Amino acid sequence: MSADQQYGILTYLFTDLEGSTQLWDQHPGEMDHVLVLHDAILEKAIESHDGIVVKKMGDGMLAVFDSANNAVNAALTAQLAFAQETWPDATGAVRVRMGLHSGESHQREGDYFGPNLNRASRIMDVGYGGQILLSAATASLVQQTLVKSDGFLLDLGEHSLKDLTTPEHIFQLSHPALETEFPELRSLASYKHNLPRQLTSFVGRDRELSLVKHLLSTSRLLTLLGPGGTGKTRLMLQTGADVIDSYPDGVWLVELAYLSDPEQLASRVASVFNIQDQPGRAPLELLTNYLRNKDSLLLIDNVEHLVVESAILVEHLLLNCPGVKFLVTGREGLFIGGETTLQIPSLSLPV
Numbered sequence: 001m002s003a004d005q006q007y008g009i010l011t012y013l014f015t016d017l018e019g020s021t022q023l024w025d026q027h028p029g030e031m032d033h034v035l036v037l038h039d040a041i042l043e044k045a046i047e048s049h050d051g052i053v054v055k056k057m058g059d060g061m062l063a064v065f066d067s068a069n070n071a072v073n074a075a076l077t078a079q080l081a082f083a084q085e086t087w088p089d090a091t092g093a094v095r096v097r098m099g100l101h102s103g104e105s106h107q108r109e110g111d112y113f114g115p116n117l118n119r120a121s122r123i124m125d126v127g128y129g130g131q132i133l134l135s136a137a138t139a140s141l142v143q144q145t146l147v148k149s150d151g152f153l154l155d156l157g158e159h160s161l162k163d164l165t166t167p168e169h170i171f172q173l174s175h176p177a178l179e180t181e182f183p184e185l186r187s188l189a190s191y192k193h194n195l196p197r198q199l200t201s202f203v204g205r206d207r208e209l210s211l212v213k214h215l216l217s218t219s220r221l222l223t224l225l226g227p228g229g230t231g232k233t234r235l236m237l238q239t240g241a242d243v244i245d246s247y248p249d250g251v252w253l254v255e256l257a258y259l260s261d262p263e264q265l266a267s268r269v270a271s272v273f274n275i276q277d278q279p280g281r282a283p284l285e286l287l288t289n290y291l292r293n294k295d296s297l298l299l300i301d302n303v304e305h306l307v308v309e310s311a312i313l314v315e316h317l318l319l320n321c322p323g324v325k326f327l328v329t330g331r332e333g334l335f336i337g338g339e340t341t342l343q344i345p346s347l348s349l350p351v
Helices: 020-026 028-048 068-084 115-125 143-149 206-218 232-242 262-272 283-291 304-320
Strands: 010-017 052-057 060-065 096-103 106-108 111-113 132-135 152-159 168-174 221-225 251-255 297-301 325-330 339-343
Touching: 010 020, 010 028, 010 068, 010 115, 020 028, 028 052, 028 060, 028 068, 052 111, 060 068, 068 096, 068 132, 068 143, 068 168, 096 115, 115 132, 115 168, 206 221, 206 232, 206 325, 206 339, 221 232, 232 251, 232 297, 232 325, 251 262, 262 283, 262 304, 283 304, 297 304, 304 325
Parallel strands: 096 132, 221 325, 221 339, 251 297, 297 325
Antiparallel strands: 010 060, 010 096, 052 060, 106 111, 132 168, 152 168
């Protein structure tokens, strides 16, 4: 593949070294050597199959191929080499996850962009070290090359991926010399949540999304402020999907837009968790007991007509449920201790 390849169907390969942050923290000396070997194995496999390394990202790479067969063979060659390499005893065997997808993209200044590239990245994100995952598009292009390489495909079914409006049918590329058993893919379906499937892709708010996730990591209560139509809800939902793997007990959306009776607020939140009424016990008591030992994120949408009541409920849960965090949207803050607020600007119109 030539460096100026820009058009037609390309296959994108994303890789990532699993657990690299912990390895760097515990074995910084050995990791210098490990990363040199890691890069050399990937680069050799990619270049020997007519691919181009577009860029290195931390401890991973993006490569492009004008042939799906070449891309798959490069991924398989690299994984076999990783499995056969002698790694330092301190770090143990390197485990690299890989994701492949085929489609058109846009190129600018030597880099590639577009929804197909994003899909390849998201496919990789749901996998595990040692695993090679293919989209349906790529899988349909590589049947013959797999027969020749002793590789075979395992059908892992359809999965909803973060920030993608349509699910992806994912296949695992396997080989007799490689590990074939992995945990369930880390797609949205494998986590506890009630997030709705989005009908549009999330675009144009990358800076705000990054900031919201940073603030949420340092605060148990973050309120997104702004008038209707600024995209607060969409930003909140995308944040919830992106951080879902940080909350073992789930990310839960509570919609208040159509709740008119303030006295039903606790019951509305409790209904999200299917908490049943019990004679002689208030809904807030039942909700508190349920969440007391949970590690969850609650997304509370549209509190502007119930600001006082929402503030009382959230403050109570913050005090009594130490593992619960809140991401709230409204036109004004809740004005309680520990709250962080962020004003969300209106979405700019395309020029």
